Amino acid sequence: MRKANTTGIHLGIDVGSVSTNLVALGEDEEVLASVYLRTQGQPIAAVQRGLIELEAQLEDVPLEVGSVGTTGSARYLSGVIVGADIVKNEITAHAVAASFVVPEVRTVLEIGGQDSKVILLKQGVVVDFAMNTVCAAGTGSFLDHQAARLGIPIEDFGSHALKSSSACQIAGRCSVFAESDMIHKQQMGYRVEDIIYGLCQALVRNYLNNLAKGKEIVAPVVFQGGVAANAGMKRSFEDALKTEVIVPKHYHVMGAIGAALLAKDSIGNGETKFKGFGASSIDYRTSSFNCKGCANNCEIVKIEVEGTVLARWGGRCGKWEVQEVEEEAAV
Amino acid sequence: MPVTWPHLGNLEIVLKDLITAAGQPYILPPKNTARTLQLGLRHSPEFACLPLKITIGNFIEALEAGADTLIMAGGIGPCRFGYYAQVQRAILNDLGYDFEMIVLEPPAMGWKLFVDTLKRIAPGKSLWEIAKAIKLAFRKGRAIDAVEREVLKYRAYERKKGATTKAYRAALNVLDEALFEKDAIDEAKEEALGLVYGVEKDVDRPVLKMGIVGEFYLLLEPFVNFDVEEYLGHSGVSIERSVYVSDWISPGNNNIIGGISEEEIKRAAAPYLNHFVGGEGQATVGHTVIYAGHGFDGVMQLFPFTCMPDTIAKSILPRVGRDFDIPILSLVIDEQTGKAGLITRLEAFLDLLWSRRMQREKRLLSV
Numbered sequence: 001m002r003k004a005n006t007t008g009i010h011l012g013i014d015v016g017s018v019s020t021n022l023v024a025l026g027e028d029e030e031v032l033a034s035v036y037l038r039t040q041g042q043p044i045a046a047v048q049r050g051l052i053e054l055e056a057q058l059e060d061v062p063l064e065v066g067s068v069g070t071t072g073s074a075r076y077l078s079g080v081i082v083g084a085d086i087v088k089n090e091i092t093a094h095a096v097a098a099s100f101v102v103p104e105v106r107t108v109l110e111i112g113g114q115d116s117k118v119i120l121l122k123q124g125v126v127v128d129f130a131m132n133t134v135c136a137a138g139t140g141s142f143l144d145h146q147a148a149r150l151g152i153p154i155e156d157f158g159s160h161a162l163k164s165s166s167a168c169q170i171a172g173r174c175s176v177f178a179e180s181d182m183i184h185k186q187q188m189g190y191r192v193e194d195i196i197y198g199l200c201q202a203l204v205r206n207y208l209n210n211l212a213k214g215k216e217i218v219a220p221v222v223f224q225g226g227v228a229a230n231a232g233m234k235r236s237f238e239d240a241l242k243t244e245v246i247v248p249k250h251y252h253v254m255g256a257i258g259a260a261l262l263a264k265d266s267i268g269n270g271e272t273k274f275k276g277f278g279a280s281s282i283d284y285r286t287s288s289f290n291c292k293g294c295a296n297n298c299e300i301v302k303i304e305v306e307g308t309v310l311a312r313w314g315g316r317c318g319k320w321e322v323q324e325v326e327e328e329a330a331v
Numbered sequence: 332m333p334v335t336w337p338h339l340g341n342l343e344i345v346l347k348d349l350i351t352a353a354g355q356p357y358i359l360p361p362k363n364t365a366r367t368l369q370l371g372l373r374h375s376p377e378f379a380c381l382p383l384k385i386t387i388g389n390f391i392e393a394l395e396a397g398a399d400t401l402i403m404a405g406g407i408g409p410c411r412f413g414y415y416a417q418v419q420r421a422i423l424n425d426l427g428y429d430f431e432m433i434v435l436e437p438p439a440m441g442w443k444l445f446v447d448t449l450k451r452i453a454p455g456k457s458l459w460e461i462a463k464a465i466k467l468a469f470r471k472g473r474a475i476d477a478v479e480r481e482v483l484k485y486r487a488y489e490r491k492k493g494a495t496t497k498a499y500r501a502a503l504n505v506l507d508e509a510l511f512e513k514d515a516i517d518e519a520k521e522e523a524l525g526l527v528y529g530v531e532k533d534v535d536r537p538v539l540k541m542g543i544v545g546e547f548y549l550l551l552e553p554f555v556n557f558d559v560e561e562y563l564g565h566s567g568v569s570i571e572r573s574v575y576v577s578d579w580i581s582p583g584n585n586n587i588i589g590g591i592s593e594e595e596i597k598r599a600a601a602p603y604l605n606h607f608v609g610g611e612g613q614a615t616v617g618h619t620v621i622y623a624g625h626g627f628d629g630v631m632q633l634f635p636f637t638c639m640p641d642t643i644a645k646s647i648l649p650r651v652g653r654d655f656d657i658p659i660l661s662l663v664i665d666e667q668t669g670k671a672g673l674i675t676r677l678e679a680f681l682d683l684l685w686s687r688r689m690q691r692e693k694r695l696l697s698v
Contacts, residue, residue, distance in 0.1 A: 090675065091675065125687065128658060131675070214648075214649030
């Protein structure tokens with residue numbers, strides 16, 4: 001009984017710790033435009049820049065925006081900024097996108113900037129998942145850092161790994177020790193490509209033994225997130241799992257695709273709350289203050305437009321929590 | 332000699348009465364705040380678990396406020412908790428505080444030690460008086476836990492968001508103010524339950540049923556678990572929890588609030604883990620099996636980083652989940668203060684539980 005809104009495009013916005021991704025899906029759920037930006041610690045500015053770029057890419061598309069969804073760790077903040085119809089966690093968004101691209105998918109491996117996830121599905125429904133909690137070893141930021149240290153552009157990191165004929169053994173349990181181990185191997189004179197491939201294998205080992213521990217990984221396996229660009233990681237996963245690993249075409253913006261699909265699904269024939277691409281030129285102000293209500297001294301964050309409070313959060317007790325106080329505030 | 336003890340959920344309501352009955356003044360540590368955590372982090376070994384760190388923070392803040400006699404629970408078994416009182420004594424001594432520490436070891440360490448400890452807490456009181464006070468304290472403790480149990484179960488049905496939490500606070504107040512006498516406690520319990528039952532409910536609302544298992548301190552102290560139960564209640568989840576304060580202090584088969592006896596827990600866990608591994612390890616597995624058997628939608632496990640018993644349980648739970656076809660979310664909590672990561676995982680878990688529920692209903696309709 002899915003009644004899709006057939007007129008208009010559907011936007012998905014995924015604001016993560018490292019990257020901010022936006023996509024526009026067409027009437028047939030095809031990707032019309034996609035933007036991949038660095039968040040650089042400024043989610044609002046990143047979303048606004050993203051909207052400008054997305055609008056430019058959509059110049060020749062005569063369709064109106066039918067719905068918009070946000071996801072990622074800044075999903076609530078970006079939801080307020082753009083006027084989201086749906087705000088969804090990134091685990092669900094990634095699962096939705098993966099099963100849209102590969103309908104029979106059973107396992108999603110997702111490695112982003114600061115976090116990694118494993119999601120298990122059955123008939124398109126998530127049946128189990130895990131997301132790293134206290135350790136960020138093996139995520140994109142660490143690979144970024146290692147690439148910079150070796151003087152290799154991150155884009156080429158994976159292809160270097162593919163050149164390796166025999167991987168070095170690298171300790172992958174903790175990224176700090178992995179780094180010392182890599183330096184040690186370098187000083188011994190090992191070839192860079194063997195070290196890089198060894199690192200990929202160590203990260204995959206850590207991922208499978210820690211995050212995915214006790215989870216049955218069944219094919220088809222889809223690998224997505226920024227790190228899926230790394231062919232060395234893909235090869236390491238294939239070696240370890242002894243199965244083909246599918247990297248979808250839009251692997252780096254899958255969260256945003258998921259958010260767009262969810263938005264399209266949720267809007268039905270309703271009106272979108274999208275504030276328009278003009279949201280990119282609005283002067284959003286964020287400020288924070290310490291609540292003196294109790295000894296917790298919670299730091300409350302406030303987002304305002306021209307004196308009107310759009311949202312407020314950050315307290316333990318929920319007394320300051322305001323969201324979407326006035327819909328028309330940003331118009 | 333003002334006595335103090337670390338925070339643990341609603342434990343203070345009972346201990347205040349008990350220490351007063353023992354003829355002693357008391358000072359409560361200030362409420363758990365970011366400062367408590369920081370003090371604990373600064374003065375604790377890095378590899379210890381969060382419960383040690385927060386309770387150190389409690390003791391330091393209570394000592395600053397003028398307390399000089401610290402009561403801490405002991406314990407035996409592989410869990411490090413049993414040794415924390417000794418570690419805390421050493422740390423606080425090194426910091427230069429002048430205090431006396433009374434470690435309440437379980438009777439299993441020897442009845443003589445147990446009785447001697449009680450006599451130190453209540454000097455000049457007869458054993459009969461002490462026993463009577465403890466009995467009353469359990470009466471009050473169980474009353475508090477019974478109220479909390481209803482709150483966890485029914486918050487998801489409230490018509491007005493926050494009404495249950497408000498009623499719960501009022502109910503705790505009634506119990507807190509009740510005189511330390513049998514009849515007064517019983518009356519207060521009725522009144523408190525009445526307040527919670529009086530919250531207007533929407534009984535037709537679809538809600539998820541979730542069991543919460545794991546390490547007792549993380550489950551019982553809302554400061555460290557980010558009030559996760561309130562969040563879940565507001566997200567439409569009715570909760571059963573594996574441990575309550577009075578059950579934790581007095582395990583056994585008498586008037587248990589959680590409703591599941593030690594024997595049942597052990598029996599349920601046996602196919603997966605048939606011996607004690609310290610802390611709540613075995614109970615975590617046992618409760619999960621029982622909750623799965625009761626047809627719960629899902630189970631959440633909470634425990635502090637580096638907790639050995641519950642880490643053992645965590646590695647067993649995926650098998651329980653497969654055997655009983657029930658989703659289990661294991662969450663490790665450490666010193667992080669950002670709630671966002673926890674919320675992301677919970678949101679995804681609730682999405683998962685709802686879509687399973689819908690799939691099941693669809694299947695039932697299509698047959």
